[in-house]
Amino acid sequence: MTFLEFTEGPMFYFAAALFVVAGLWRLVGIVRLGKKPDLAPARGSAATGFLKGNLRHFFPRGLFAQRTWMHLLGGYGFHLGLFVLFFFAAPHIAFIEKFTGLSWPALPRWGFIIAAEIAFAGLIVLWVRRFSDPVMRLISDWDDHVGTWLTFIVMLTGCLALQEAHDSLRAIHMLSVNIWLIYFPFSRLMHAFTFFLSRGATGANYGRKGMNP
Amino acid sequence: MSETSKAQTAIDTLVNQIDRDIASYLEACVHCGECAEACHFYEATHDPKYTPTYKLFPLVKAYKKHKAPLRWITQIFGAPDEITEEELRDWEELVYDSCTMCGRCTLVCPMGIDIAGTIRKVREGYAAADIVPEGLAQARANVERTSSPMGVTARALLKQVEHQEEDTGLKIPVDVEGADYLALLSSHEIMASPEIIGAYAKIFDRAGVSWTLSTEAYEATNVGVQIGSGPLARQLVQRVVDEAERLGVKYVISPECGHAYGAIRWAGPNLIGRSFKFEVLHILELLDKLRAEGRIPPGERDTRKMTLHDPCQIVRRGGLLKEPRRLLDDACSNFVEMKGAGVTNYCCGGGGGVSANQRAEDLMIGAFGKKLEQIDDLGNIDAVVVPCANCRGVFEDGLFELDRDEIEVVSLGQLVADTLADDPKTAK
Ligand code: SF4
Ligand code: SF4
Numbered sequence: 001m002t003f004l005e006f007t008e009g010p011m012f013y014f015a016a017a018l019f020v021v022a023g024l025w026r027l028v029g030i031v032r033l034g035k036k037p038d039l040a041p042a043r044g045s046a047a048t049g050f051l052k053g054n055l056r057h058f059f060p061r062g063l064f065a066q067r068t069w070m071h072l073l074g075g076y077g078f079h080l081g082l083f084v085l086f087f088f089a090a091p092h093i094a095f096i097e098k099f100t101g102l103s104w105p106a107l108p109r110w111g112f113i114i115a116a117e118i119a120f121a122g123l124i125v126l127w128v129r130r131f132s133d134p135v136m137r138l139i140s141d142w143d144d145h146v147g148t149w150l151t152f153i154v155m156l157t158g159c160l161a162l163q164e165a166h167d168s169l170r171a172i173h174m175l176s177v178n179i180w181l182i183y184f185p186f187s188r189l190m191h192a193f194t195f196f197l198s199r200g201a202t203g204a205n206y207g208r209k210g211m212n213p
Numbered sequence: 214m215s216e217t218s219k220a221q222t223a224i225d226t227l228v229n230q231i232d233r234d235i236a237s238y239l240e241a242c243v244h245c246g247e248c249a250e251a252c253h254f255y256e257a258t259h260d261p262k263y264t265p266t267y268k269l270f271p272l273v274k275a276y277k278k279h280k281a282p283l284r285w286i287t288q289i290f291g292a293p294d295e296i297t298e299e300e301l302r303d304w305e306e307l308v309y310d311s312c313t314m315c316g317r318c319t320l321v322c323p324m325g326i327d328i329a330g331t332i333r334k335v336r337e338g339y340a341a342a343d344i345v346p347e348g349l350a351q352a353r354a355n356v357e358r359t360s361s362p363m364g365v366t367a368r369a370l371l372k373q374v375e376h377q378e379e380d381t382g383l384k385i386p387v388d389v390e391g392a393d394y395l396a397l398l399s400s401h402e403i404m405a406s407p408e409i410i411g412a413y414a415k416i417f418d419r420a421g422v423s424w425t426l427s428t429e430a431y432e433a434t435n436v437g438v439q440i441g442s443g444p445l446a447r448q449l450v451q452r453v454v455d456e457a458e459r460l461g462v463k464y465v466i467s468p469e470c471g472h473a474y475g476a477i478r479w480a481g482p483n484l485i486g487r488s489f490k491f492e493v494l495h496i497l498e499l500l501d502k503l504r505a506e507g508r509i510p511p512g513e514r515d516t517r518k519m520t521l522h523d524p525c526q527i528v529r530r531g532g533l534l535k536e537p538r539r540l541l542d543d544a545c546s547n548f549v550e551m552k553g554a555g556v557t558n559y560c561c562g563g564g565g566g567v568s569a570n571q572r573a574e575d576l577m578i579g580a581f582g583k584k585l586e587q588i589d590d591l592g593n594i595d596a597v598v599v600p601c602a603n604c605r606g607v608f609e610d611g612l613f614e615l616d617r618d619e620i621e622v623v624s625l626g627q628l629v630a631d632t633l634a635d636d637p638k639t640a641k
Contacts, residue, residue, distance in 0.1 A: 022283060022286075025282060025283060026240075026282045026283050028282075029281075029282020029283065030233060030236045030237055030240060030282060031233055032233075033231065033232050033233045033236050033280070034232060034233055035232045035233045035234055036232070036483065038483060039482035039483050039486070039487065039488055040478065040479045040480070040481065040482045040483060041482075041488070041492070043532055044532075053325050054325075056325075057322070057323055057324070057325040060321075061320055061321060061557065063552070063553045063557050064247075064250055064251055064320070064321040064557075067250040068247050068250050068321065071245060071246075071247055075245070075323065126245075130244075133246065134261045135246035135249045135255075135261045135264050136244065136245070136246040137261075138261040138262070138264065138267060139244045139246055139261075139264055139266055139267050140244050141244070144243075144244050185283070186283060186286060186287050188242075188243060188244070190240065191240075191241050191242075191243045191324065194237060194240040194241040194324075195241050195323070195324050195325075197233075197237035197240075197241065198237040198238050198240070198241035198324045198325055198326055199241075199324060199325035200237075200325075201233070201234035201237050201238070201325075201327070202234075202319055202325040202326065202327045203325065205234070205327065205330070206530075206532075209479065209530070209531065209532035210532040211529070211530075211532045211534070211556070
């Protein structure tokens with residue numbers, strides 16, 4: 001078994017399984033903590049509030065945008081860029097097709113380059129702010145930095161592997177992906193899933209009050 | 214309580230506060246720091262320690278140690294320490310002095326985290342361990358003695374009622390069984406602006422509303438909610454519920470006081486563990502309803518240039534956005550809205566018990582400065598309508614301290630009473 005076969009085979013299966021099991025464990029663990037039923041008569045719907053809360057926080061509020069513009073640029077740039085790379089890079093689609101049989105049109109090469117540049121720029125802006133901005137410096141911990149670095153390495157090795165010229169580059173990318181997958185469910189990277197719960201909780205509480213802030 | 218047991222009591226209480234919602238918040242925070250940009254304490258000082266999420270540290274620590282899912286794996290790589298009493302004391306200022314539980318930070322947070330509600334839970338741990346600011350401890354002692362944080366007694370209330378009867382020439386009902394509405398007041402109103410009692414009398418007389426005050430349950434403010442003591446909050450709500458149910462009223466009216474409304478309307482049934490046999494209405498809700506029914510027709514409008522302060526617990530966290538605006542439109546011919554009016558409005562700086570905490574006064578005035586900037590942006594405002602007695606107190610202190618007491622601070626209930634049509638037939 002070559003190193004590439006190992007990282008795309010047994011190691012990937014292990015990392016992916018751990019990602020799914022530990023990730024679900026964590027989400028179920030949060031939900032299982034439960035919540036007492038709210039006895040105050042509702043003025044609006046909690047369920048609608050849950051959904052509205054989730055949608056509302058995808059968009060910045062004009063009043064604050066001026067104060068947080070750098071974050072907005074970095075945050076949207078990184079997340080949208082990463083999303084596009086993750087789902088529309090040709091090798092990713094091929095990889096997913098190998099396991100699921102599902103396929104969809106890939107980004108042209110120039111599209112990949114633009115998405116990658118935007119994602120890198122966004123991630124770097126966010127990371128630089130993490131140690132240069134006094135607020136972010138104070139509240140950041142090692143998990144924030146490790147998560148950023150692992151994601152950066154995954155993206156970087158992914159770009160290097162794009163040419164598919166060398167198996168070793170692809171193997172290094174897969175190795176970093178596997179480490180990232182193993183780290184993910186134990187870290188703050190889980191915000192990719194927990195955001196739904198937290199926005200929903202606030203949305204539901206406000207929804208009962210007939211508000212949608 | 215011994216040193217170790219204080220920390221332990223706080224930890225046990227904090228851990229007990231963590232439910233699904235709180236865990237979601239603590240898990241979802243990505244440490245982006247955006248919340249700082251919406252908090253008036255950070256904006257006024259630019260001190261990073263006032264970043265909203267940073268204020269939650271004691272709870273975060275207790276969560277990671279005792280409640281976080283998968284902690285049995287993550288703790289292999291180093292178990293977090295237990296929170297110490299020293300750390301609790303270090304954070305006391307952040308938990309009590311620099312959070313008015315206004316909820317503005319939630320609006321900017323990409324994860325929608327309810328910092329205000331979570332701070333309320335952190336305070337439970339502090340109150341249980343009795344690590345609380347002196348001002349709030351004093352308010353708690355007053356409440357235990359008289360049910361009022363300012364120590365206002367039923368006798369003092371009756372004296373004020375008497376004066377108001379003389380001023381208005383109207384009979385003010387007290388302890389009337391079978392009335393439809395039981396009106397609560399806040400201590401601040403009873404002592405600093407008792408005219409509001411006369412204003413109620415005038416409005417309800419015009420509307421033909423059957424109402425009463427009570428010498429058993431006159432106080433609406435709930436120090437338990439501010440200090441973070443569930444048991445005390447429950448006791449204070451229970452007192453009102455018992456009296457309202459004894460009198461057999463259909464409605465309890467929460468006065469112009471933000472946190473009092475949240476305490477009885479939204480937290481109340483959960484605190485006592487059952488639904489009420491009456492409905493809770495905020496006074497602004499009731500006035501808006503009476504107005505819509507044509508029972509309190511508006512008369513000549515006030516011509517001063519006025520703006521509206523949105524008390525956080527009534528508007529953003531209370532759900533009453535349109536009611537005060539409709540009332541003000543009828544009462545004032547020159548009503549202008551601040552930038553960010555409504556859900557994104559700034560807090561006055563003194564909610565959530567901050568105004569009762571003398572130690573926090575400078576910080577509070579600094580935060581009020583942000584509110585004042587918002588008002589000043591409108592240019593030459595004559596009066597600010599502030600439908601919360603606690604906020605009014607903060608406005609009065611802040612305007613005085615900042616040498617701006619030319620701006621008048623007005624109660625909305627009072628304004629509605631003052632602008633009622635003298636004769637319903639001449640109403641506009
Ligand atoms: S709730 Fe208000 S006072 Fe408290 S941290 Fe958030 S913005 Fe600041
Ligand atoms: S804005 Fe929200 S996610 Fe960001 S640091 Fe503050 S609480 Fe955490």
